[in-house]
Amino acid sequence: HLGEREILDLIYKEASGLMDTDNMYIAFYDEYTDIVRFGLAYVNGKKINVEIESGWQPRKAGQGKTEEIIRTKKPIFHATKAEAKKWYARPGRKDYLSIPLPSWIGVPMVIGDKAIGVIATYHPEREYVYSGDDLDILQSMANQAAIALESARSFENVQKRIEDQETINTIAQAISAKVGTNDLLQTIVSEIRKHLNCTHCAIFLPEKIGDNVALVSNYTHGEFAERIKSRRFKRGEGVAGWVFEHGETAIVPDTLQDERYVPVRLGGYQSRSLMVVPVKMNGKTVGVISADHKEINKFDEDNRRLVETLAEHVSIALEKGRAYEEIAKLYKEARGEVVAAKQLATLGTAIAALQHRINNTLNIIIPNITRLRSRIDVNDPTIREILDIIERNTRYTSDILMRIQTPLQEVETSDINVNSILSEVSEAAKKEWDKKAPRAKVKIKLDLDDSLPLIQLPVGQISEIVRNLIDNACRAMKKGGKLIIMSKMEKNSIQIRLKDTAKGGIPPAIQERLFQKPVPSKEPGQGAGLGLWLSRLMLQGIGGDVTIEETGSTGTTMLLQIPVTESREEATL
Structure with missing residues (x-):
C-alpha cells in the first residue's frame, strides 16, 4: 500500500511530464479542526520542507484561493495577472503569497460531497503558462489522487484502530490487575503518551486548596514530567480549566492562537498544540486528561476518539480506587472480629458496580474486534495474532471479575x-x-x-x-x-x-x-x-x-x- 507521501510524489512526477510544475503545492483540509495543511510544495523547482519552512506550515482556514476551492468544490483558473487582481479585489479575500500571480491553476480533490484538499500549480512571472487543457488534466489527476489518498487513509485507519485497541486492552488489563489508584493513573498517562507520541501527558484532578478548588496534575509523563507535576489551574483557568468547567473536549491546533491557553515555559519549551479531554463519572466532570506537543496541529479526530474512550477507563480507575479504599476500611475495622453479613454484602455490591462499569467497556471491545476481522486481511498471521490476544485477554478480564463478585454477594x-x-x-x-x-x-x-x-x-x-x-x-x-x-x-x-x-x-x-x-x-x-x-x-x-x-x-x-x-x-x- 502506498502511503500519503508516496502518492503525493507520484502526482508531482506525473504532472511534471505534462505541464510546468516548478511551483506547485498540494494542500489538505481537516474539517474538524478547520486547518489547512500542506502535504507537498515546490518553489522554483526545489522541494520545500513544509514542516519547518515559513509560510507552508498548517494554518487556520482563511479567505485564500485554496479555501475558496475547498468551500465551493470548484477549480480556479487565472491565465493573467489582471484576472488574479480582479479575484482578490472582492471583499475579504486574502493573498497568502503577497502578490497576485500571473498564471495560476487550482483544482479540488473531492470524495463524495467533501473536498479533502487542493492541487495547485502556478508561475510567478509569466502569463498564459497554462491552458484549459492543463486545467482538465490537473482536475483528472486530482480525482484519481483523491481516490488513492482515501484508500491509503482507510488502510492507515485500520492499522491505527488495531493499535488503538491494543492500547485500550493494555489499560483494561492494568485496571484488572492493579488496585492502587496512583499506579493505575500513572500507567494510563504513560500509555497515552506512548500511543500519541506527544511531548507530555497528564491527568488533572480537583483538589481543595484553602477555600478554593484547583486542578492539580499529580500524574504526568514526558520530557518535563517532574516539573509539570503539581501544576495547578484554577477552575476555568487555561484550556484544562475550561474543559473541566464545560465538560467538552478541546483540541487546540496552535496554542498561540487560542485565548484560553495559559503559557507554561519549561527550560525554553512551550506547548504548541494541545488536546484536553474531560473525565466523567455519572455525568459529572471529575478531572481532565491533557496531552500537548511541541509542534502545531498534532492532534486529530482519531486521537480525540481514543482519549475519550480512555477517559472512561480513568473514571473506572478512580471508581475502583475508591471501592478498594472502602473495602480496605471495612477489612481494617473487621480485623480480629466476625464480619457481619451486611458488610460482606456491601463489599459485594461495590465489586458488582465496578464489574458493571468495566464490562461496559469490555463489551465494546469484542464486537469491534469482530468488525475488524470482517474488514481486514485476517490471513495476515500478525494481525490475526494481535486480534486473538486482545479478544482472549478481554474475556479473561471479564471472567476474573465474575469469579471475584459471585462469592462476595453470597450471604x-x-x-x-x-x-x-x-x-x-x-x-x-x-x-x-x-x-x-x-x-x-x-x-x-x-x-x-x-x-x-x-x-x-x-x-x-x-x-x-x-x-x-x-x-x-x-x-x-x-x-x-x-x-x-x-x-x-x-x-x-x-x-x-x-x-x-x-x-x-x-x-x-x-x-x-x-x-x-x-x-x-x-x-x-x-x-x-x-x-x-x-x-x-x-x-x-x-x-x-x-x-x-x-x-x-x-x-x-x-x-x-x-x-x-x-x-x-x-x-x-
Whole structure:
C-alpha cells in the first residue's frame, strides 16, 4: 500500500511530464479542526520542507484561493495577472503569497460531497503558462489522487484502530490487575503518551486548596514530567480549566492562537498544540486528561476518539480506587472480629458496580474486534495474532471479575460437608490444569478426616477460597509436582492444609504483604492477585483465617482454619 507521501510524489512526477510544475503545492483540509495543511510544495523547482519552512506550515482556514476551492468544490483558473487582481479585489479575500500571480491553476480533490484538499500549480512571472487543457488534466489527476489518498487513509485507519485497541486492552488489563489508584493513573498517562507520541501527558484532578478548588496534575509523563507535576489551574483557568468547567473536549491546533491557553515555559519549551479531554463519572466532570506537543496541529479526530474512550477507563480507575479504599476500611475495622453479613454484602455490591462499569467497556471491545476481522486481511498471521490476544485477554478480564463478585454477594449459609467441597473443587481444578499444555502435570492427593462434622457455611465462598489456594499451588509448580490436601479436626476448628512441592517457597518480601493487599502476578493471564487477599477477608467474615504455615526450599504449606462453634453444630442436628 502506498502511503500519503508516496502518492503525493507520484502526482508531482506525473504532472511534471505534462505541464510546468516548478511551483506547485498540494494542500489538505481537516474539517474538524478547520486547518489547512500542506502535504507537498515546490518553489522554483526545489522541494520545500513544509514542516519547518515559513509560510507552508498548517494554518487556520482563511479567505485564500485554496479555501475558496475547498468551500465551493470548484477549480480556479487565472491565465493573467489582471484576472488574479480582479479575484482578490472582492471583499475579504486574502493573498497568502503577497502578490497576485500571473498564471495560476487550482483544482479540488473531492470524495463524495467533501473536498479533502487542493492541487495547485502556478508561475510567478509569466502569463498564459497554462491552458484549459492543463486545467482538465490537473482536475483528472486530482480525482484519481483523491481516490488513492482515501484508500491509503482507510488502510492507515485500520492499522491505527488495531493499535488503538491494543492500547485500550493494555489499560483494561492494568485496571484488572492493579488496585492502587496512583499506579493505575500513572500507567494510563504513560500509555497515552506512548500511543500519541506527544511531548507530555497528564491527568488533572480537583483538589481543595484553602477555600478554593484547583486542578492539580499529580500524574504526568514526558520530557518535563517532574516539573509539570503539581501544576495547578484554577477552575476555568487555561484550556484544562475550561474543559473541566464545560465538560467538552478541546483540541487546540496552535496554542498561540487560542485565548484560553495559559503559557507554561519549561527550560525554553512551550506547548504548541494541545488536546484536553474531560473525565466523567455519572455525568459529572471529575478531572481532565491533557496531552500537548511541541509542534502545531498534532492532534486529530482519531486521537480525540481514543482519549475519550480512555477517559472512561480513568473514571473506572478512580471508581475502583475508591471501592478498594472502602473495602480496605471495612477489612481494617473487621480485623480480629466476625464480619457481619451486611458488610460482606456491601463489599459485594461495590465489586458488582465496578464489574458493571468495566464490562461496559469490555463489551465494546469484542464486537469491534469482530468488525475488524470482517474488514481486514485476517490471513495476515500478525494481525490475526494481535486480534486473538486482545479478544482472549478481554474475556479473561471479564471472567476474573465474575469469579471475584459471585462469592462476595453470597450471604446465605447451608449445611456443608467440607470434605465434599475439597473433593469436588480439587477434581475440577485438576481437570482444568491438566488441559494447560505444555505445563507438566500436578498430582493432587487427598488425605481427609472422615470425622469432620457438617457445619453451616456459605458454600460459594468456601469453594472459591479452596479453588484460589489450589490454583496458586499449581501455578507455582511450573515443572510439575505434587499437591496434598489434608483436612483435620483440631480444637473446635476444621484445619485444611494444602502442601505443594514448589521449590523455593514464597520469597520473604512477598510474604510480608501477601495478605495485606492484592499481589498480581508478573506474568500475563496468571491471576490478578486478589485471591489470598479476598480469601482472608471472606474467612474472617466467619471467624476463620488463612496463613502460611510453612514455606521453604521443598515447598509451601497453606493453612486454612474454619471455626466449628456450638451454634454451627447445633444448626445441623
